Ligand SMILES: Cc1cc2nc3c(=O)[nH]c(=O)nc-3n(C[C@H](O)[C@H](O)[C@H](O)COP(=O)(O)O)c2cc1C
């Protein structure tokens with residue numbers, strides 16, 4: 248395994264002997280004949296792919312910072328959790344911090360090199376920065392609710408946790424510079440649309456019981472960002488895969504399902520270790536299956552787990568999308584139609 | 600005759616859901632330059648959601664253009680909305696907006712390309728859907 252970060256640079260070497268002038272002249276001529284490639288200035292009014300602008304616009308209007316969420320309102324609620332529940336919560340958040348750190352410093356930057364359009368590069372730099380905001384927000388939660396000692400202990404736990412380290416390694420192998428750009432996108436989609444969810448489950452669970460509701464609001468902002476990230480990288484994956492031969496596409500699909508199986512195995516062990524103590528492992532697993540299917544759909548693939556394995560506790564589903572109440576006619580028992588509650592319907596494009 | 604009209608962007612989730620339903624369906628084009636479908640019998644619209652954090656822009660512009668035509672709008676009988684629950688309060692919001700603007704029922708909401716359950720519920724729901732029984 249390579250080191251995630253380069254070692255600090257060595258002390259400066261002594262200056263090399265001066266180059267003879269004739270050699271310098273030759274070097275100058277060479278650069279004139281073969282000029283170094285300079286990127287073209289980005290023109291947002293000439294798009295190769297409309298999706299880039301659409302996603303850029305959504306990501307930028309959705310921008311947020313943890314300071315926007317009144318986390319301190321959760322202090323009292325935090326005090327009602329039992330010590331082992333608090334420890335679990337802090338551990339889960341350090342695990343999430345690790346994934347966001349990886350996406351910020353390695354995942355999104357690694358995909359920059361694979362970008363097909365200049366606008367895609369710009370979107371990826373926005374994504375990279377938001378990952379830093381995500382990673383930073385867990386520390387805001389910690390400094391608001393927890394003791395330094397508890398937090399330090401949890402970070403140590405995350406560094407030693409074999410399951411967490413193992414899933415990070417599987418992803419990092421695909422982020423390596425020499426790795427295949429399409430496999431890299433698969434790994435990224437799995438990290439953002441699947442691996443986060445063993446952790447996201449817990450704040451959704453607390454909020455479904457009226458606990459840590461401000462923390463849950465913050466986590467929902469992260470979940471929303473991740474939905475766009477997973478969508479966009481999955482979309483770019485599909486565009487690039489279209490250009491491959493049938494055989495190459497089949498290879499990639501086999502790779503994706505194999506990686507999903509490997510990650511799923513690790514996730515079930517990680518889930519058991521975290522949630523057995525409070526008896527939620529079964530429920531979290533259903534949530535994992537449900538999210539694994541969605542991650543595969545982001546890549547344009549079919550679901551892996553059957554609907555019966557994905558029956559997530561309705562309280563968790565409601566916590567994910569509060570205020571989007573269900574009046575769907577086909578799943579209702581009544582025979583009358585309910586026209587949706589008032590929602591913002593203004594849009595200058597409607598003309599009625 | 601197409602009983603479904605749908606929109607799906609380059610990510611193709613809604614198109615995959617509609618094809619899993621196995622019913623005849625007409626597609627609203629992604630590009631404003633291409634021609635719109637012109638339904639001549641009652642239909643149900645299947646539409647994904649593209650809202651921002653405040654819920655603005657939930658209904659794709661091409662779908663709005665399609666519905667702006669009073670003849671097409673007059674044949675709309677219901678809406679099925681796509682989305683992703685991870686968008687929180689704006690989950691499948693396009694369905695609620697269209698339901699309200701056009702006074703038609705929101706029949707079903709599904710995530711991404713839908714699940715086997717979604718396909719089953721929508722198939723049997725449409726089969727029993729009264730506005731379709733009288734029309735055909
Ligand atoms: C920029 C953007 C914004 C989105 N906003 C919402 C939203 O507010 N609510 C929702 O339920 N889904 C939202 N989605 C998810 C899409 O509705 C979902 O991915 C859908 O399956 C896309 O359908 P299509 O692939 O047929 O275009 C959004 C997706 C993107 C890319």
Ligand SMILES: [Fe+2]
Nearest residue numbers: 347350378381
């Ligand atoms: Fe993130």
Ligand SMILES: [Fe+2]
Nearest residue numbers: 350439473476
């Ligand atoms: Fe992300």
